[in-house]
Amino acid sequence: MKFPSLSPLGDEQTKPVVAALRQCVADLTALHDALYTAHRNVKGPGCEALHKLFGEVAGVVFEHADTLDERITHLGEASLTTTQWVAKTTKVPEYDVTIVDGLAHCRALVDRFDVANYTLHEARDVADENGDQNTFD
Numbered sequence: 001m002k003f004p005s006l007s008p009l010g011d012e013q014t015k016p017v018v019a020a021l022r023q024c025v026a027d028l029t030a031l032h033d034a035l036y037t038a039h040r041n042v043k044g045p046g047c048e049a050l051h052k053l054f055g056e057v058a059g060v061v062f063e064h065a066d067t068l069d070e071r072i073t074h075l076g077e078a079s080l081t082t083t084q085w086v087a088k089t090t091k092v093p094e095y096d097v098t099i100v101d102g103l104a105h106c107r108a109l110v111d112r113f114d115v116a117n118y119t120l121h122e123a124r125d126v127a128d129e130n131g132d133q134n135t136f137d
Contacts, residue, residue: 001077001078002076002077002078003073003076003077003078004076005074005075005076006074007074007075007076007132009075009130009131009132012130013130013131013132014075014076014077014130014132016126016129016130017075017123017126017127017130017132017135018072018075018077019126020122020123020126020127021068021069021071021072021075021123021135022072022080022089023089023091023119023122023123024065024068024116024119024120024123025065025068025069025072025079025081025086026081026085026086026089026090026091026092027090027091027092027115027116027119027120028061028062028064028065028068028116029065029081029086029090030086030087030090030092030112030116031061031092031109031112031113031115031116032058032061032062032065033086033095034092034095034108034109034112035054035055035057035058035061035109036054036055036058037095037097038050038054038095038099038105038108038109039051039054039055039058041097041099041100041105042054042100042101042102042105043100043101043102044100044101044102045102046102047102050102050105050106054105054109061116065081068123069081071134071135075132075135091115091119092112092115092116093111093112093115095108095112096108123135
């Protein structure tokens, strides 16, 4: 689905930027879900502090995913962010829901942050290569 857009970019520039942004949204949404899983399941020493931390970081990750998804609509494309789409699109590995130990959660989350960070850097490069300074910033 296409929307009217004020973007000066043509379709040749917009399509790769939107594809890269969509991958970011999928990966950040999956990371958000992993953080909330850790937030709910953490047990043991330090669990109260980690519970709070995981919840707060999840909120920040959500805000970034939302900002990127809104950028997609500003570029004239629809948001595809359904649960089913995220599950099929993300590069972030499925989270192990049996983890309860705080440090094990931290290790698992670091791995997922690495994947999402790599996707963000790739998208930034795609935006730069296609002259989309607003996305690049």
